[in-house]
Amino acid sequence: MPFERKSTRQIAVGKVLVGGGAPISVQSMTITKTADVEGTLQQIYALAAAGCDIVRCTCNEQAAAEGLAQIVPRSPIPIIADIHHQYRMALAAMEAGVHGLRLNPGNIRKPEHIKAVATEARDRQISIRIGVNGGSLDPSLYEKYGGITPEAMVESAQREMAYFHEVGFDLMKISVKASSVTLMIEAYRQLSEVTDVPLHLGVTEAGPPPAGLVKATAGIATLLMEGIGDTIRYSLTADPVEEARAGRQLLEALGLRERKNIDLIACPSCGRAEIDVIDVANRAMQAFGDRKIPLQVAVMGCVVNGPGEAREADLGIAAGNKRGHLFVKGRNVAVVPESEMVEALVEWAEFIHEHGTEAAIARVDTALAEREAAKDRAKLMNDQGDDVNQADERIVEIRRTVGER
Numbered sequence: 333m334p335f336e337r338k339s340t341r342q343i344a345v346g347k348v349l350v351g352g353g354a355p356i357s358v359q360s361m362t363i364t365k366t367a368d369v370e371g372t373l374q375q376i377y378a379l380a381a382a383g384c385d386i387v388r389c390t391c392n393e394q395a396a397a398e399g400l401a402q403i404v405p406r407s408p409i410p411i412i413a414d415i416h417h418q419y420r421m422a423l424a425a426m427e428a429g430v431h432g433l434r435l436n437p438g439n440i441r442k443p444e445h446i447k448a449v450a451t452e453a454r455d456r457q458i459s460i461r462i463g464v465n466g467g468s469l470d471p472s473l474y475e476k477y478g479g480i481t482p483e484a485m486v487e488s489a490q491r492e493m494a495y496f497h498e499v500g501f502d503l504m505k506i507s508v509k510a511s512s513v514t515l516m517i518e519a520y521r522q523l524s525e526v527t528d529v530p531l532h533l534g535v536t537e538a539g540p541p542p543a544g545l546v547k548a549t550a551g552i553a554t555l556l557m558e559g560i561g562d563t564i565r566y567s568l569t570a571d572p573v574e575e576a577r578a579g580r581q582l583l584e585a586l587g588l589r590e591r592k593n594i595d596l597i598a599c600p601s602c603g604r605a606e607i608d609v610i611d612v613a614n615r616a617m618q619a620f621g622d623r624k625i626p627l628q629v630a631v632m633g634c635v636v637n638g639p640g641e642a643r644e645a646d647l648g649i650a651a652g653n654k655r656g657h658l659f660v661k662g663r664n665v666a667v668v669p670e671s672e673m674v675e676a677l678v679e680w681a682e683f684i685h686e687h688g689t690e691a692a693i694a695r696v697d698t699a700l701a702e703r704e705a706a707k708d709r710a711k712l713m714n715d716q717g718d719d720v721n722q723a724d725e726r727i728v729e730i731r732r733t734v735g736e737r
């Protein structure tokens with residue numbers, strides 16, 4: 333573990349444990365009508381394949397609750413029902429067999445309704461997330477604190493917890509989301525000081541990528557690095573599969589979850605690039621899709637610097653003289669036509685995944701591949717020289733321009 337995590341209580345959402353040192357889980361939410369059983373299940377399967385551990389479906393009407401009754405037994409991952417304003421929908425969702433509920437204290441406000449739901453959840457041992465949302469804060473708290481503040485959000489969660497405790501229910505987790513990154517960070521910090529209930533992190537209404545990804549990552553990663561957070565959700569205005577991928581990738585990047593899929597790295601490209609790096613990297617991402625190959629794969633624009641710069645990658649490819657030079661752990665292993673670079677990467681990745689890097693290197697004549705790479709490297713150096721962006725000439729020109737003024 334790269335940093336110490338704050339210790340929290342553990343609860344179960346179906347088969348997924350949350351808090352108490354359990355791996356941080358990735359959540360997402362379906363955007364289908366829950367009554368559309370087949371469509372929703374299709375999305376759930378895509379989310380699970382992309383690394384989603386727990387999925388939330390809206391339960392806003394009776395038809396949705398009836399849909400959940402059919403979805404739950406066929407879902408590969410636990411289902412949480414998102415309840416809006418009607419507490420009866422929470423009771424119906426539990427009847428449908430969901431593994432968890434999400435209640436917004438700003439929406440269901442009558443104590444007797446909250447307690448009725450918590451009592452039923454207690455009897456069925458179903459967990460509930462207290463999902464405080466800055467945008468739908470209880471008006472009395474808004475008034476008390478003069479707006480949406482971290483303190484108001486924390487008090488909202490505490491009020492709800494008090495109702496739960498009154499009926500002896502404690503299988504809860506909490507979120508205090510806001511669309512402002514700094515506000516949500518402060519709210520979670522304050523909340524983690526006053527409770528050991530597991531926390532669900534998220535920046536609400538983060539918007540479409542890339543801005544939404546940046547905002548969500550800024551908020552979630554900051555807190556995770558402080559040891560705060562037990563489960564996360566990216567709320568993006570995008571295909572929910574993107575949310576699941578982003579969540580998974582963040583946890584892998586921070587060393588909080590084991591790598592499951594390809595980690596594709598690529599050089600930023602520069603004047604030396606022999607290929608369209610962006611295009612090749614995107615095609616490689618598509619070709620690997622959600623395949624469970626936990627390797628780091630590099631796409632590098634030129635054979636002059638590529639293999640060296642990406643020597644830590646399990647596998648990589650660098651362009652040179654209309655050819656792709658494949659390398660494994662920095663060692664040149666094969667040369668392929670430029671048009672076959674992506675296919676070659678996939679084939680080698682599959683081989684390494686199955687047989688290991690040693691076996692991959694042993695199956696080829698690395699000396700021959702290195703000779704070919706050296707040839708193309710030398711040709712590029714001859715053609716372009718050391719200073720590929722002609723910086724020296726530009727500097728002389730800049731000095732002349734500035735000097736003339």
Ligand code: SF4
Pocket residue numbers: 599600601602603604605606632633634635636637638641
């Ligand atoms: S690998 Fe080559 S093309 Fe890519 S950034 Fe480095 S020098 Fe430029």
